[in-house]
Amino acid sequence: MNSSENSGILLSAAVMTKDSLRTLKECLDSLDFCDEIVVVDDHSTDGTWEYLQSRGGKVRAFQRKLDTFAAHRRAMCAQARGQWVLIVDADEKAMPGLGEEIRGLLRRDPRHDAYHVPQKNLLPDHWPRPVHFWTSQKRLLRLGKVSWADSEWVHVPAIHEGKAGRLKHGLLHRSYDSVSHLLRKQVSYAQSGARHFHSRGRRASMPRACVHSAGAFLKFYLLKGLFRFGMGGLTVATALAFHSFAKYALLWELGSGVAGGERKLVPGETRA
Structure with a gap:
């Protein structure tokens, strides 16, 4: 498990990536409000791993072969040192206001162990008319209070006691390229x-x-x-x-x- 109680780190970001050099810099830059950023790379071949090695600062990266998303998330969270973790994909970035909302929430001793984070799914720029729609997933989680069932399901949800809360601000997700x-x-x-x-x-x-x-x-x-x-x-x-x-x-x-x-x-x- 992570050492959040002794690290003094309140909020970690956990980012999954695979050959995502095109979107990764913007993603990591948007997460600067987090105390640390843990990145798990599925042995990329497009320069992603080399970029992560040169990034420095708050970013800590390790490589792991993706077997299931549940196991991948458990591995990421085991590396995170924060009391809370924000799970982000490499084709997402934090929208304005998300950092302020999360930091304010965590200062007030949150009532829930998990929070739904809205996602604005943005479709390809080359389509004649911009297309977007909103969804949400449980992405802000109190470490030590959540787990994932063994499953091959991409969208297997985090398990926790009680109801999940809901944030107002969210992530911009570049969902599909074509x-x-x-x-x-x-x-x-x-x-x-x-x-x-x-x-x-x-x-x-x-x-x-x-x-x-x-x-x-x-x-x-x-x-x-x-x-x-x-x-x-x-x-x-x-x-x-x-x-x-x-x-x-x-x-x-x-x-x-x-x-x-x-x-x-x-x-x-x-x-x-």
């Missing part, structure tokens, strides 16, 4: 979610798959306002609904059996 990147991420996330629920004995059903997929589309397209952004908004809402359906389809397949083999490439694909 339509192709958007779709590939949904398949990857759906696979991790299906494996998580299958390991816990969940079974897929057609009614649940239909209801949850339609609900996801309505949530993002109408409630989160993606209808305002034309084709870009429709594309994102449909992709997120597809993620929900794909998770159930993959869960159904996991409950049905294992394929005897799978071709590495599909027609037109040039990489495995």
Whole structure:
């Protein structure tokens, strides 16, 4: 475990990175309000590790092969020396006001052990109309009071007692680089979610798959306002609904059996 009680450090940032040199500097610069910044690098090959070695200051970096996000988060938090940790991805940066809100909260002896941090998901700059939508995740955590279940799920939540609080200010997240990147991420996330629920004995059903997929589309397209952004908004809402359906389809397949083999490439694909 971390040595937060003896270190005198109140707030650590914990950053996950893999070949993220393009966004990492802006991310780390935005976290200057933290007492230290711990970075775990998944053996990058784009110069990320060399940049981290030269960064100095508040930044402490180590390398670890990503196996599961839960194990990765546990490893990061074991390195953090703060009483609290703010978990950030390398394609995110703190928005104005977040640092002041967190520092003010921690000075007042917070009531909760975990806090939801809003995320403004920003879509690619090259799209004709800027697209964004808001989500939130539990990212501000009291170390020693939270844990993660063993799971392959990318979005496995932190476990803690009581309810989670909610911050007003948040993180800017550069979510997707292109339509192709958007779709590939949904398949990857759906696979991790299906494996998580299958390991816990969940079974897929057609009614649940239909209801949850339609609900996801309505949530993002109408409630989160993606209808305002034309084709870009429709594309994102449909992709997120597809993620929900794909998770159930993959869960159904996991409950049905294992394929005897799978071709590495599909027609037109040039990489495995």
